[in-house]
Amino acid sequence: MSGSSHRFQPTVSVEYFPPKSLSGERSLMTGAHALWRFSPAYQTVTFGAGGSAIEGSFDWSIRLQGLNEIPTATHIALCHFTRDKLISFAEELWQSGIKRLIVLRGDAGGSLAGFDSVADAVSALKQLHPFDISVAAYPETHPLAQNRQADFDVLLDKQRAGADRAITQYFFDNEDFYRFRDEASKLGFHREIVPGVIPIANFAKIQEFSEKCGSQIPKSFFDRFAEAGEDKAHQSNVARALIEEQVRDLARNGVDAIHIYSLNRVDLTADAIRAFTSEFDKDAHEFHRALAG
Numbered sequence: 038m039s040g041s042s043h044r045f046q047p048t049v050s051v052e053y054f055p056p057k058s059l060s061g062e063r064s065l066m067t068g069a070h071a072l073w074r075f076s077p078a079y080q081t082v083t084f085g086a087g088g089s090a091i092e093g094s095f096d097w098s099i100r101l102q103g104l105n106e107i108p109t110a111t112h113i114a115l116c117h118f119t120r121d122k123l124i125s126f127a128e129e130l131w132q133s134g135i136k137r138l139i140v141l142r143g144d145a146g147g148s149l150a151g152f153d154s155v156a157d158a159v160s161a162l163k164q165l166h167p168f169d170i171s172v173a174a175y176p177e178t179h180p181l182a183q184n185r186q187a188d189f190d191v192l193l194d195k196q197r198a199g200a201d202r203a204i205t206q207y208f209f210d211n212e213d214f215y216r217f218r219d220e221a222s223k224l225g226f227h228r229e230i231v232p233g234v235i236p237i238a239n240f241a242k243i244q245e246f247s248e249k250c251g252s253q254i255p256k257s258f259f260d261r262f263a264e265a266g267e268d269k270a271h272q273s274n275v276a277r278a279l280i281e282e283q284v285r286d287l288a289r290n291g292v293d294a295i296h297i298y299s300l301n302r303v304d305l306t307a308d309a310i311r312a313f314t315s316e317f318d319k320d321a322h323e324f325h326r327a328l329a330g
Contacts, residue, residue: 047288047295047317048078048231048293048294048295049075049078049296049310050079050081050110050204050231050294050295050296050297051072051077051081051297051299051306052080052083052296052297052298053069053081053097053101054083054300055082055083055084055093056301064303065097065301066100066104067303068306069104069105069303070105071307072105072306072307072310073106073107075307075310075311075314076107077107078108079107079109079137080108080109081110081111081137081296082097082101082110082111082112083139084112084114094111094112095111095126095133098110098111098135099133099135102134102135108136110135110137110138110139110169110171111130111135111137111138112138113126113139113141114141114143114144114147115140115141115143115147115150115158116143116144116147116148117143119150120151120152122150123150123162124161127162127166128166131166131168136168137169137171138170139172139173139204140155140159140170140171140200141155141172142155154191154194155172155173155195156191156195156197156200157198159195159198159199163198169201171200171201171203171204171231172192172200172203172204173203173205173206174204174205174206174217174230175188175251176206176232177213177251179191179251180249189220189221189226192221193225196226196227196228201228201229202228202229202230202231203226203228203229203230203231204296205230205233206251207233207252207298208233208234208252209252209253209254209255209258209283210255211283211286211287211290214287215290218230231294231295232292232294232295232296233296233298234280234283234284234287234296234297235280235297236277236280236297236305236308236309237258237262237275237276237279237280238276238300238302238305240258240262240272240276261278261279273305277305280305280309281308281309281312284309284313285313287313288313289316295313297309
């Protein structure tokens with residue numbers, strides 16, 4: 038197995054979004070409790086659309102952390118805030134026991150809450166309290182970036198502002214991530230880069246999301262879902278196989294942490310976690326067998 042040796046402690050984090058219905062609430066609470074047994078390092082709650090999203094993200098951050106005692110990170114999408122509102126919100130989070138943040142611009146072309154940049158906001162939040170802050174990174178380059186080097190410059194600015202790690206936009210070709218990771222390191226980004234992965238719970242919606250965020254879908258994915266047709270069970274099997282193949286390959290290539298954009302699909306998220314961590318179980322077994330001689 039390639040990558041660093043003796044890597045027996047993989048790290049997994051899981052992202053949820055605030056549900057919009059009572060049944061969705063029950064499903065999320067049940068699912069988040071079920072995933073507790075996998076011991077995620079932390080869980081995150083993203084924003085939905087609209088101004089009420091701030092309250093929804095805050096409420097669910099508190100509820101989930103109280104449910105399973107897994108540290109929770111709240112998304113800070115700057116496009117939803119003014120500067121004063123952001124500082125007040127961050128203070129409320131800190132006082133409520135939320136010490137982790139995911140700080141990003143939010144809507145493409147949206148406001149920066151009165152800050153000059155995301156890095157400027159990160160710096161202000163770090164000065165407010167010693168938050169653990171993750172920022173966004175784009176293996177396939179942000180769709181609004183002038184060029185790839187400009188995108189790396191933004192990432193390096195976030196590092197200088199105090200970001201603790203970068204979590205990537207989801208991608209489907211792992212080679213894009215490996216290339217990005219290597220380039221970032223050569224350019225001086227020395228924080229952890231955690232690949233973000235997403236289970237394809239609904240292929241049509243993923244195509245729509247991916248067109249907006251610039252994530253390329255391999256032709257083989259279209260072929261496999263075309264073969265599944267309208268058979269829901271077959272579609273789920275394809276989704277499961279794809280996410281398992283992806284995370285196993287990441288583990289085999291030196292990646293020991295992943296962030297799962299769960300879409301609140303606990304079943305596929307659990308499959309991804311099992312597949313990822315199983316590679317480290319193999320490492321441990323091979324290491325102890327070698328010790329035994």
